[in-house]
Amino acid sequence: xPPFGNFRIAACITTxxxxxxxRDCLSGLMACDSPPDVIVVSDDSREPAQIAxxxxxxxxxxxxxxxxxxxxxxxxxxxxxxxxxxxxxxxYVAFLDDDTAVPPDFFSAARAxxxxxxxxxxxxxxxxxYRDDVGSGAxxxxxxxxxxxxxxxxxxxxxxxxxxxALLATERWDENIFFGSEDAEIxxxxxARGFQIQFSPxxxxxxxxxxxGVLQKESSNGMTxxxxxxxxxxxxxxxxxxxxxxxxxxxxxxxxxxxxxxxAISLARRGLIKALPPIVRAANLGSLRQTGETSGSTEQTIVxxx
Numbered sequence: 001x002p003p004f005g006n007f008r009i010a011a012c013i014t015t016x017x018x019x020x021x022x023r024d025c026l027s028g029l030m031a032c033d034s035p036p037d038v039i040v041v042s043d044d045s046r047e048p049a050q051i052a053x054x055x056x057x058x059x060x061x062x063x064x065x066x067x068x069x070x071x072x073x074x075x076x077x078x079x080x081x082x083x084x085x086x087x088x089x090x091x092y093v094a095f096l097d098d099d100t101a102v103p104p105d106f107f108s109a110a111r112a113x114x115x116x117x118x119x120x121x122x123x124x125x126x127x128x129x130y131r132d133d134v135g136s137g138a139x140x141x142x143x144x145x146x147x148x149x150x151x152x153x154x155x156x157x158x159x160x161x162x163x164x165x166a167l168l169a170t171e172r173w174d175e176n177i178f179f180g181s182e183d184a185e186i187x188x189x190x191x192a193r194g195f196q197i198q199f200s201p202x203x204x205x206x207x208x209x210x211x212x213g214v215l216q217k218e219s220s221n222g223m224t225x226x227x228x229x230x231x232x233x234x235x236x237x238x239x240x241x242x243x244x245x246x247x248x249x250x251x252x253x254x255x256x257x258x259x260x261x262x263x264a265i266s267l268a269r270r271g272l273i274k275a276l277p278p279i280v281r282a283a284n285l286g287s288l289r290q291t292g293e294t295s296g297s298t299e300q301t302i303v304x305x306x
Contacts, residue, residue, distance in 0.1 A: 007091040007092055007111060007114060008088065008089060008090050008092075009036045009037055009038075009090070009091065009094060009107060009111075009162065010036055010037065010038040010039070010085035010090050010093045010094070011029055011036040011093075011094050012040050012042065012082055012084075012085055012093055012094070012095050012096070013025060013026075013039070013042070013081065013098055014041075014042050014044065014069070014078055014081060014095070014096075014098065015042070015043050015045070015054060015097075016043070016044040016045050016077075016098075017045050017046075018099065018209075019053040019056070019057045020057075021098055021099050021209060022041065022054060022057050022058075022098040023057045023060070025096065025097075025098050025099065025101060025208065026041075026058070026060075026061050026064060028101045028102050028103075029102060030061060031104055032104050032105075032106060033104050033105060033107075034108035034111060036107055037088065038085050038088045038090065039061075039063060039064045039065065040064070040065045040067060040084045041054070041058050041065070042069045042077050042078070042080040042084065043055075043066065043067070043069050044071050044077050045069075051068075065084055067081065067084040068080075069081075072175060073177065073179055074182065075175045075177050075178070075296075079173050079175065081095070082095075082172070091164065092114070092164055092165065093162070093165065093168060094110075094161065094163075095158050096159050097158075097159050099209035100159040100206070100207065101205060101206040101208050102205050103206075105202075106205065109200070109203055110127055110200075110203060113202070113203075114127060114162070122164075123166045124164070124166065124194060124195045124196060125164065125197070125198055126156050126161060126190060126195060126196070126198070127161060127197075127198055127203065128153060128155075128157055128160060128161040128197055128198070128203065129157065129161070129199070129200055129201065129203020129204050129205070130160055130203070131157055131159050131160050131205045132204065132205070133207040135147075136201070136204075137149055137201075138150055138152065138153035138154075138199040139154070139155050140152075140153070140154035140155055141155055141181065141184040141237075141241075143251070143255065144258060144259070145237060145259075147184070153197040153198065153199040154187065154188075154191065155187045157183065160203050160204060160205045161203075163186075164195075167190050167193070167195055171186060171190065171193070174186070174240075176236060176287040176288075177237070178229045178233070179233065180229050180230035180231075180233030181233050181234060181237055182233065184237065185233075185237045185241075186296060188237075188241055188245050189245055192245050192246055220278065221272065221275040222270070222274070222275060223275050228275065228279055229282060231279045232279050232280075232282035232283040232284075233283070235259055235283040236284055236285065238255045238259060239256065239288060240288055242255055243288065244288065263276065
């Protein structure tokens with residue numbers, strides 16, 4: 001990896017049906033004082049008119065590469081963008097949503113921070129900051145699968161982070177997660193493999209979207225698709241965490257029991273108990289009996305690094 005902050009960085013942007021806000025995101029990247037070396041947009045749009053509009057926006061920025069997304073959720077779309085970006089020799093990758101704005105010093109601040117680390121430490125470090133709508137400090141995933149503040153970071157805010165290619169060469173985004181806490185899940189795998197997460201308050205991004213977002217606009221069984229997928233992801237990640245990433249049978253059984261007890265009570269109070277089966281189906285639990293590229297890691301069980 002090059003010294004003194006001369007790292008090759010890719011910005012991988014996922015988008016779907018929002019060409020106008022994508023334009024704002026790309027404009028911000030072009031205004032950076034140390035822009036990324038590679039910029040890729042992976043488009044999950046389904047409607048021909050939206051696809052054409054997104055392609056037209058990307059064409060306004062000659063340096064930006066466009067690729068068609070797999071339309072299987074945000075994790076699969078991020079993997080699509082990463083694959084397209086890997087035509088170049090990269091050191092780090094920043095994954096951005098189309099509704100994320102970066103300040104002009106975003107990449108230069110990351111280069112400066114990483115450049116101060118020892119090479120052996122740098123290659124094993126995920127550098128994270130914060131986005132203005134999701135807190136401004138270090139966080140971790142607690143036992144029940146919720147984010148909480150902490151002194152030493154154990155998760156990375158995906159739209160304000162830099163992931164080393166040393167990690168992404170073997171660990172990808174878990175495509176069994178359609179949406180929700182996927183950044184925490186890849187960090188659990190990273191830490192189990194001996195990577196560390198460092199938090200820098202100088203890395204900050206802004207949430208651009210003023211609308212509800214695609215998943216917030218779709219609903220079924222009394223829940224938005226956003227709510228349903230977040231609950232499904234929490235179940236999937238919890239079981240994967242205690243059965244495969246850092247195996248612990250006691251914690252696995254405790255998590256499952258507490259998860260279903262609390263969720264059933266919460267849904268019943270809202271008159272939404274009928275949403276429980278769709279949440280379980282959306283969790284893709286059957287995939288945990290398998291191994292392969294979609295689960296993010298090529299190994300079935302990851303033993304915690306000690």
